[in-house]
Amino acid sequence: MGFFEMTKTALKTVMSRPATILYPYQPAKKTGLTRGHVAYDGSKCISCSICVKKCPSQAILLNKEAKTWQIDRFRCVVCSSCVDTCPSKCLFMDTQYTGPAVEKSVEVFAITYVKPAKPEKKDEPNQ
Amino acid sequence: MITQEQSIIPIDVGKLIGSVEQCRNEGYRLAQIGCTKVGDNAFEINYSFDKDYVLKNLRITVTAETEIPSITGMYWGAFVYENEMHDLFGIQVKGINIDFKGTFIRTSVKYPFGVTIVKGEKP
Amino acid sequence: MTKQIIVPFGPQHPVLPEPIHLDLVLEDERVVDVIPSIGYIHRGFEKLVEKREFTEYVYVAERTCGICSFIHGMTYCVGVEQIMNIEVPERADYLRTIWSEYSRLHSHLLWLGLFADSFGFENLFMNAWRIRERILDVFEQTTGGRVIQGTCKIGGVRRDIANEKLAEMSSNLDSIRKEIEDLTNVFLHDDTVRHRTRNVGVLSREDAYHLGAVGPTGRGSGVAIDLRKTGYAAYGKLNFSMVTDSCGDAYSRCLVRCKELFSSIDLIQQAIRKIPDGPIEVKVTGAPNGEFFCRAEQPRGELVHYIKGNGTKFLVRSRIRTPTLSNIPSLIKMLQGCELADVPVIVLSIDPCISCTER
Numbered sequence: 261m262g263f264f265e266m267t268k269t270a271l272k273t274v275m276s277r278p279a280t281i282l283y284p285y286q287p288a289k290k291t292g293l294t295r296g297h298v299a300y301d302g303s304k305c306i307s308c309s310i311c312v313k314k315c316p317s318q319a320i321l322l323n324k325e326a327k328t329w330q331i332d333r334f335r336c337v338v339c340s341s342c343v344d345t346c347p348s349k350c351l352f353m354d355t356q357y358t359g360p361a362v363e364k365s366v367e368v369f370a371i372t373y374v375k376p377a378k379p380e381k382k383d384e385p386n387q
Numbered sequence: 388m389i390t391q392e393q394s395i396i397p398i399d400v401g402k403l404i405g406s407v408e409q410c411r412n413e414g415y416r417l418a419q420i421g422c423t424k425v426g427d428n429a430f431e432i433n434y435s436f437d438k439d440y441v442l443k444n445l446r447i448t449v450t451a452e453t454e455i456p457s458i459t460g461m462y463w464g465a466f467v468y469e470n471e472m473h474d475l476f477g478i479q480v481k482g483i484n485i486d487f488k489g490t491f492i493r494t495s496v497k498y499p500f501g502v503t504i505v506k507g508e509k510p
Numbered sequence: 511m512t513k514q515i516i517v518p519f520g521p522q523h524p525v526l527p528e529p530i531h532l533d534l535v536l537e538d539e540r541v542v543d544v545i546p547s548i549g550y551i552h553r554g555f556e557k558l559v560e561k562r563e564f565t566e567y568v569y570v571a572e573r574t575c576g577i578c579s580f581i582h583g584m585t586y587c588v589g590v591e592q593i594m595n596i597e598v599p600e601r602a603d604y605l606r607t608i609w610s611e612y613s614r615l616h617s618h619l620l621w622l623g624l625f626a627d628s629f630g631f632e633n634l635f636m637n638a639w640r641i642r643e644r645i646l647d648v649f650e651q652t653t654g655g656r657v658i659q660g661t662c663k664i665g666g667v668r669r670d671i672a673n674e675k676l677a678e679m680s681s682n683l684d685s686i687r688k689e690i691e692d693l694t695n696v697f698l699h700d701d702t703v704r705h706r707t708r709n710v711g712v713l714s715r716e717d718a719y720h721l722g723a724v725g726p727t728g729r730g731s732g733v734a735i736d737l738r739k740t741g742y743a744a745y746g747k748l749n750f751s752m753v754t755d756s757c758g759d760a761y762s763r764c765l766v767r768c769k770e771l772f773s774s775i776d777l778i779q780q781a782i783r784k785i786p787d788g789p790i791e792v793k794v795t796g797a798p799n800g801e802f803f804c805r806a807e808q809p810r811g812e813l814v815h816y817i818k819g820n821g822t823k824f825l826v827r828s829r830i831r832t833p834t835l836s837n838i839p840s841l842i843k844m845l846q847g848c849e850l851a852d853v854p855v856i857v858l859s860i861d862p863c864i865s866c867t868e869r
Contacts (some may be wrong), residue, residue, distance in 0.1 A: 294650060313563075314563075334688065353654070
């Protein structure tokens with residue numbers, strides 16, 4: 261007969277510690293791989309705009325004239341597609357989740373990358 | 388790589404009911420009905436049937452004006468797919484057992500999948 | 511003749527995790543007919559395929575469902591790989607299998623919790639979800655996401671799991687198995703639970719087959735269909751037996767899911783024992799040209815992804831037929847003739863996932 265099947269589990273639950281954590285006082289669980297938000301390093305970005313093309317939610321915009329890179333955190337689905345495809349490795353995944361906000365906005369970053377000067381050719385012909 | 392067996396048999400709209408009835412008698416199970424837009428005012432409808440993990444697809448090609456017969460007489464559960472097809476593509480299906488008349492999936496644009504979007508265009 | 515009244519059930523109802531609306535036609539307390547309506551959360555994912563490159567659509571396909579997300583992504587990838595004739599490395603196949611089975615564990619535990627909640631057993635609900643949390647932790651440690659894993663890609667997987675981690679996961683599953691034994695014991699042997707689920711929402715084998723019931727809904731009625739037997743990913747190299755039951759009531763569907771939990775644990779441990787070393791992805795060039803109906807077994811049943819490409823980066827059509835859509839006709843048949851008080855239990859017993867259904 262199945263009358264007190266739950267007793268064992270119930271007693272165990274009473275004796276053990278809570279399975280939950282007191283979140284704002286104790287930090288949330290995180291691992292090294294946790295996809296929190298996309299971080300950007302403007303000093304390495306070569307403005308190739310591959311991240312713009314590869315973003316499935318079209319959250320990223322790159323303006324070559326104004327030299328800005330912007331991301332809409334509310335559109336971003338944190339799939340890390342841009343991080344994987346970035347050729348200059350200026351994008352990386354941070355484990356911190358984006359905080360709540362009262363209104364929608366975009367985050368704008370300046371591109372500070374300076375193209376290294378090409379070494380001049382040594383022997384120029386006919387001069 | 389293991390290939391899942393499947394075959395596609397194109398048939399006429401007129402022969403649909405007969406072929407579906409034959410499937411039902413042979414003990415096939417209805418796996419899905421799906422519609423694809425294949426050009427201006429041309430739609431491909433796949434009726435997929437499964438038996439022992441082999442998929443058999445009956446394919447009819449119709450225009451938006453063609454009225455296609457409902458297969459809910461043979462497969463009672465087909466009404467979900469037929470209503471969906473009507474609501475998203477605007478295919479006219481005649482004689483569904485539970486006809487929602489366009490209210491199964493309510494969309495802001497009428498027949499959203501029936502219109503073509505230029506490829507690669509930004510939203 | 512008694513007077514008929516119509517009672518609306520949903521879209522917002524305490525037992526429903528997602529919005530579905532049912533108009534219940536009642537005679538006294540007995541349900542005589544049901545008219546379902548969906549369409550509250552249609553998102554048009556299938557249309558989005560025309561605007562996203564096929565390699566990025568994986569992330570979109572994965573977000574079709576918030577519970578069985580990994581299997582959606584995998585099925586889409588397998589479909590595209592079939593069209594493009596890509597041979598995926600063996601290690602990637604095994605990793606896909608491991609993550610799929612973890613998805614099944616997490617989905618079934620979630621469902622067991624919701625099911626307990628549907629007949630008012632809150633304590634059991636929390637216990638099921640406590641175990642589920644351990645599964646989600648493994649997901650976060652290995653993929654970086656708790657419910658949206660995002661590790662599948664065309665041509666393989668994006669992340670590898672170190673062999674030491676795999677061994678740790680395997681031994682962890684032994685302790686999870688013990689906890690699940692205690693949990694399922696309550697579901698299967700407790701009198702109160704049996705009283706609420708036995709002979710409720712009976713679906714005959716004949717009905718189940720012809721109405722297109724799939725997954726545990728069908729298997730609970732004796733329809734032996736499990737797409738894992740077709741051997742996609744690494745399932746062909748692993749041993750497992752299909753779980754079926756013949757009664758066709760809510761208890762049977764619960765029984766099938768409870769037993770599947772153990773077969774999933776077994777499958778993961780087998781896969782971890784057999785996983786070979788090697789690369790996890792191959793390079794993909796070109797674009798798909800052709801069509802394919804790719805099928806996989808989700809926790810809820812058979813999933814069909816129809817993919818059609820025309821040789822460009824943008825697919826022509828991706829049609830996703832999710833298991834719940836196929837189970838709705840069966841649900842209607844089950845509800846006809848039941849008592850009003852049993853409606854929540856029966857609706858929950860097919861494991862409805864409505865966001866999935868509408869895509």
